[in-house]
Amino acid sequence: MECNKDRIRLDIETIAGFNSTPGQGTTRFTYSDEDIKAREYLIKEMERTGLKVSVDQMGNIRARLDGKDDSLPIVMTGSHIDTVTNGGNFDGVAGVSAGLEALRTLVENKFQPECSIELIVFVEEEGPNFKFPLAGSRILTGKFPVSSLKKHFNSKGVSMHDAAVARGFDPSDMRRHLFKEGEIKAMIELHIEQSVVLDELSVPVGVVGAVAGRKWIEIEIAGKSNHAGATPMNFRNDPMDGAAKVIASLRDIVTESANPTTVGTVGKIDCFPNEPNVIPEKVCFTVDVRDIEKDGIEIVERELIELTEETCEKHGLEFSSRVLSETEPIIFSKKVVESIIESAKDKCIEYIEMNSGALHDSCLMAEITDVGMIFVPSVGGRSHCAEETTDYEDIKKGADVLLGALIKISEA
Ligand SMILES: [Zn+2]
Structure with missing residues (x-):
C-alpha cells in the first residue's frame, strides 16, 4: 500500500487557495470565511472517501474509518488548518492531508484495521486570532474548561465562544465531546519540521522522540x-x-x-x-x-x-x-516511536530520530494517550512565512511511514 502524492498535493494546494492575504503568505484564521471553505473541502473529501465525519461544538472535525472491532480504543492522526498571520501552506495542513491520504489509501485497498482509525482536524492551534494557541486540543483533553472560550478575544473584541456561535456551533454543548478516558489508544501527528535539520541532512523523515x-x-x-x-x-x-x-x-x-x-x-x-x-x-x-x-x-x-x-x-x-x-519536557511513547521506526524500515524510507523544539497539538494529547510525531523537512528550515515549503515527495514518504505506523498500532 502506498500513498498518492498527487492527492496530497491537491489537498494542500486547494486549502492554500483559501487565504485572506494572497501574495503575502497565507492567513487562515479559525472561523474566518477561508477557514470555513477549507473545512467544507475537507469534509467533502472525507465523506467521499467513505469516512464517518463528525464535527463537535467548537468545530474540531473527526473522520472515522471503522475497524473490525468498533468497541476498541481508536488510533488517531491529524493536525490543524489554521495559520499564523502571513504564514505558509504546509504547517498543520501537511499533517491533515497526510492523515487523510493514509485513510484514503486504506479504503482504496479495502483494508479494514483492527481498531477504528480517526483523522482529527484541531481548531485554533496557532492562536493568532483569539490568542488561545492549541485551543482545540487543550479543551478536548480537558486541560482547559470549555468556559475559557469566553475569555479569549480577537482583535475586534469578539470572544472565541461568540465567534463559534456565529458559525453555528454551540460551545455550551461541548462537554459531551471531550475525549473520554481510554477512548484513544494512540495518536500520531505528521508535521513539518519548521527547522533546518532534515533539509540539511537531506533525510525525508524525522521520528520525534521528545519535545523540549x-x-x-x-x-x-x-x-x-x-x-x-x-x-x-x-x-x-x-x-x-x-x-x-x-x-x-x-x-x-x-x-x-x-x-x-x-x-x-x-x-x-x-x-x-x-x-x-x-x-x-x-x-x-x-x-x-x-x-x-x-x-x-x-x-x-x-x-x-x-x-x-x-x-x-x-x-x-x-x-x-x-x-x-x-x-515540562514531553517524552513520547516508546511503543509509538518504535512503530514509526519499524514502518520506515519496512518501506526503506530513510529517517533519523530527533526531538522537537516546538509545541504541537500532539503534546497536549501526550497527557491522555501514547503519542508519536513524524517530521518532514522544511526547505531551508523556513516556516511561519510565505517561503514555507516542503517537497511533496517528502510529505508522501512521511504519509507512507504514517500509514504503516497506524496499521501497526491498530494491530498491537
Ligand atoms: Zn503547526
Whole structure:
C-alpha cells in the first residue's frame, strides 16, 4: 500500500487557495470565511472517501474509518488548518492531508484495521486570532474548561465562544465531546519540521522522540546611572558591563555544563534609560532555556544565577531574577516511536530520530494517550512565512511511514 502524492498535493494546494492575504503568505484564521471553505473541502473529501465525519461544538472535525472491532480504543492522526498571520501552506495542513491520504489509501485497498482509525482536524492551534494557541486540543483533553472560550478575544473584541456561535456551533454543548478516558489508544501527528535539520541532512523523515521543555528566566541587573563622559571607569557601577559578561557566558554554560540537547537564548534585552550618553541605571534581559531533559534546564539556570551573583558582587551591582514561564519536557511513547521506526524500515524510507523544539497539538494529547510525531523537512528550515515549503515527495514518504505506523498500532 502506498500513498498518492498527487492527492496530497491537491489537498494542500486547494486549502492554500483559501487565504485572506494572497501574495503575502497565507492567513487562515479559525472561523474566518477561508477557514470555513477549507473545512467544507475537507469534509467533502472525507465523506467521499467513505469516512464517518463528525464535527463537535467548537468545530474540531473527526473522520472515522471503522475497524473490525468498533468497541476498541481508536488510533488517531491529524493536525490543524489554521495559520499564523502571513504564514505558509504546509504547517498543520501537511499533517491533515497526510492523515487523510493514509485513510484514503486504506479504503482504496479495502483494508479494514483492527481498531477504528480517526483523522482529527484541531481548531485554533496557532492562536493568532483569539490568542488561545492549541485551543482545540487543550479543551478536548480537558486541560482547559470549555468556559475559557469566553475569555479569549480577537482583535475586534469578539470572544472565541461568540465567534463559534456565529458559525453555528454551540460551545455550551461541548462537554459531551471531550475525549473520554481510554477512548484513544494512540495518536500520531505528521508535521513539518519548521527547522533546518532534515533539509540539511537531506533525510525525508524525522521520528520525534521528545519535545523540549522550556523555561523563561528574566534577570534584572541594577547599577548607578551617571554621565557617560564625566565618570572615570573605576568609579562606575555599570549594569551593562555586568549584563554583557553574563550574556556572553551563556553559550559556554550551555555547551560545557549542560546536555548536548540543551539550548539557551537571550532574545530580549531592555536598557534604562537607553541613551547613548548615559551609564544605564538597569539592564533587564530574558533567557530562554530548552531541553528534553529537565536537568539541562536546571543546570543552566543555576550556573547562570551563580555567575550573575559573582559578576554583580565584583562590579558593585544588584540583581534580581524571576521565572516568567515554564513548560515540562514531553517524552513520547516508546511503543509509538518504535512503530514509526519499524514502518520506515519496512518501506526503506530513510529517517533519523530527533526531538522537537516546538509545541504541537500532539503534546497536549501526550497527557491522555501514547503519542508519536513524524517530521518532514522544511526547505531551508523556513516556516511561519510565505517561503514555507516542503517537497511533496517528502510529505508522501512521511504519509507512507504514517500509514504503516497506524496499521501497526491498530494491530498491537
Ligand atoms: Zn503547526
